[in-house]
Amino acid sequence: MTQGIDQGAGTGMATGTGSATGTATTAAGSATGTAAIGEALFAAARAWLAEDPDPATRAELTDLLEAAESGDPVAHGYLEDRFDGRLQFGTAGLRGELGAGPNRMNRVTVLRAAAGLAAFVTEQHGTGQVVAIGYDARHNSRRFAEDTAEVMLGAGHRPYLMPRELPTPMLAFSVLRLGAKAGVMVTASHNPARDNGYKVYLGDGSQITTPNDALIAAEIDAVGALADVPRGAVEDVEAVPEDVIDAYVARSAELVAESTHRDLRFVYTAMHGVGFELFRRVLTNAGFPEPISVPEQQDPDPDFPTVAFPNPEEPGALDLAFALAAEHDADVIIANDPDADRMALAVPDAAAPGGWRRLSGDDVGMLLGHYLATAGRRGTFATSIVSSEGLAAIAADAKVGYARTLTGFKWISKVPDLAFGYEEAIGYCVDPRHVNDKDGVSAALVTAEFAAALKAGGRTLLDAVADLDRVTGNLVTTQLSIRSDDPEQIQTMMRTLRRTPPAALGGVAVTEVGDLSAGGVALPPEQGLRLALAGGWIAVRPSGTEPKLKCYIELGDREAADRGPVVKRIAAVRAELEEWFGQFA
Known part of the structure; x- marks a missing residue:
């Protein structure tokens, strides 16, 4: 770039007329190029409009296109952003901001992803395969799930759609329970309200990894006109049976001992997500009292009105829970993120600001790992390369296997003979044979059992953390x-x-x-x-x-x-x- 500028300057100094002519020619060429680029952008937007089945995004894009074509530079910039590439399908599936265009989450993007996934399942297993589909309470989650089910039905597969908005671990459980060859969870987890996502599981109940992500992405790229993608009717799609949900609740109760240690006062927040119903059923079915739920955050709300960022790890996200816990003299605070695959804990601590201390993901992971290992859980205990090395010391002390993986549960869940897995981003897997992914609900149950047993002995989770320091070396x-x-x-x-x-x-x-x-x-x-x-x-x-x-x-x-x-x-x-x-x- 510097060399080009120097050469142009030299030519201009040698012949002033040549410089002026060159400038005029360059300006004309630039204008022509800009016009061509603009027309290509407008053409791409019009082509997108022709395929988009969603009245809301069609209206959004129509207004934006008209403004851009009339010369509005701001609208032109917004339009460019929506059409500057597209959301890339990878090991995390899809995740992005809602809106019109290929660089956003919308029905066109989802329909193409569903068609590509359907083709992948057919290629790998033939037609007639069970595909489990779940969704959370975010904007458009149910519509995206229904679109996916219709595409799977049209491709000759047998989709099962969750009967209502439910946590991500319920979908992971259903994949195994139903013998599905694939699963889809429509969620953006703890991302901001403007986002949504599309998480893909395979038949082992875990999230996709390489090379399957690339194979599915290639099938998505090969999808032609949406009008040519066969679709069934959503009313013909089978619902995930209620007995599958009942089985998850019953299985969770088997994770804890038939113990009298159930005296525990705990405040719970669903963070405006979908965790409360399943959390309450699991905990009470196992003999625990009803949770003291943060009322402002109990019901699903896709706008997350009481938090700036719907992640229990973020500053301020647990403020309402702290206040309620102080009012009720609670023993512990349990928080799920909006799709309830993660769990956060806070405990009373006189030395902490406000009297409550949120334990780190590593603290909780090591507490659960040590609790399960000393209770007799055998197999491999695994964590990621950005999580604490304390689990290695715990595994060695308990004489169980240990493994470290790449970041993310999609890798942890692939560890052979996995007995327990965690990552520092408040994700824990306490029952890999039934939920081969992080699960904030079953992890909360095991944590409640541990906390109640400690309370019965006059001790707390902070005492257990201090005990662990002697094993791990004060990490x-x-x-x-x-x-x-x-x-x-x-x-x-x-x-x-x-x-x-x-x-x-x-x-x-x-x-x-x-x-x-x-x-x-x-x-x-x-x-x-x-x-x-x-x-x-x-x-x-x-x-x-x-x-x-x-x-x-x-x-x-x-x-x-x-x-x-x-x-x-x-x-x-x-x-x-x-x-x-x-x-x-």
Whole structure:
């Protein structure tokens, strides 16, 4: 680019007329090119309109197109954004903002995804296969699920549609219970209200991984005109039988002992999602009292009116639960995210602001892992490469298998002989033979049993955390997110961190920098970095769903009497790491 500018400047200085002529010619060519690009954009929008069956997105796109064609630059920019590529199908399925165009979640995008998935199932197994389909309470979730069911029926398969909005783990359970060859869950989990998503499972009840994601994506690319995609009628689609839902409730009760330890006061929040009904049934069926539910967040609401971000990990998301728990002198707070596949815990702590402390995902994962291992659970205990290494110490102490995987439950669920799995992003799998995915409902039940048993002995979950510190060596974890709307800036930060890392952070030496890997499992270059520290590590990777870098930090000290010194040290490391990233602002 610099070379071209220099040459143009030289020509202009040599012959002024030539410069003017060249400028005029360039301007005319630029105008012609811009006009051609604009017309191609308008043509793409009109073609999309011709296929879109949704009156709402058709109206949205019609207004936008008319404004852009009349010369409105803002409308033109919005239109470009919607047609600048398309949502890519991958191991997370699809997820994105609702709206018209191929770069948004809408009925056209979903119908094409469903047609591609139907073709994949046919290619792999032939026609007539059972496909389980679930949905949450987000905007358009039910419509997307019904569209998927109609396409599956039209392709000669046998779709089963959830009878109502239910949690993601109910869909994962149904895939195995119904003997389905595939499953679809329409959800964007804990994303903002403007988003929706399309999560795909295969017959083992786990989410898709490579190479199946690429095979399904190729089938989606091969879908022709939507008018040529055969579709059945939604009224001919079978509902997932109620006895399948009853079976999930009954199976969950089998996870806990027939114990008298059921004295537990717990506040619960569904975070405006779909967890309350199933959570209440599972807990009360196992003998626990009715939950004290946060009323403002109990019923599904796709706008999530009481939270800025519907994720229990986000600051402020549990404020209503904290207030209700203080009012009722609760023993514990249990929170699900909107599709109830994740669970967060908070416990009374006089030293914490407001008197309540939210336990980290690593804290809860290690508590559950230790509880299950010491209760006799055998098999392999697994976690991800960005989660605490404490589970390795717990597994060794209990003499059970241990594995580390790539980030995400789609990988954890593939571990042979999996007995328990967790990831730091508050996801836990306590019953992999029946729900081969993270499940915030069954995990909450096992946690309630553990907390009630501790209470009966005059102890708390914080006491159990202190017990674990002696096994794991006072490990403490924390996180840091660095947001950037510029993908190139994110890559620049990664490259700089790899080539010229800080020598120390918070007084802790950085001893090595390499690809984020563990146990022989490696990520592609630039995708993730691992910094070895004296007494710990830092993992840095780009988020798969948001424009940010995610940093995971862990430190420990076996010689310390408790966590106190480690907590101070890790706070200093985090602060200096944030300062280091500040140079790119």
